[in-house]
Amino acid sequence: MDAASAAKDRVDRALALLERRLLELKSKAAGQVRTPDDDLFAPQPSSETDRARIHDLESAGRDAAEALSRAADAIRDTLAEQEAR
Numbered sequence: 001m002d003a004a005s006a007a008k009d010r011v012d013r014a015l016a017l018l019e020r021r022l023l024e025l026k027s028k029a030a031g032q033v034r035t036p037d038d039d040l041f042a043p044q045p046s047s048e049t050d051r052a053r054i055h056d057l058e059s060a061g062r063d064a065a066e067a068l069s070r071a072a073d074a075i076r077d078t079l080a081e082q083e084a085r
Contacts, residue, residue, distance in 0.1 A: 007071075007078040014067035021060045028056065 003078040003081050007074040010074040011071040014071040017067050018064040021063055025056055025060055028053075
């Protein structure tokens with residue numbers, strides 16, 4: 001497998017992980033009562049359920065950012081190798 005294919009595979013895996021985490025969060029949210037407003041500037045959550053939901057969203061965001069960062073690093077490495085040739 002060449003470096004470009006390896007980088008593409010890493011990006012595909014990162015995106016699949018992101019999609020899977022997003023679907024998990026959506027399925028959790030579907031089972032809960034929806035808040036009337038998803039405003040980012042809304043007051044602090046008042047229940048433990050809200051805090052857990054926010055924690056899950058923040059965790060998924062960090063996981064996605066890390067996965068995409070690793071994929072971007074792999075692409076940069078591959079491009080650098082290609083340019084060195």
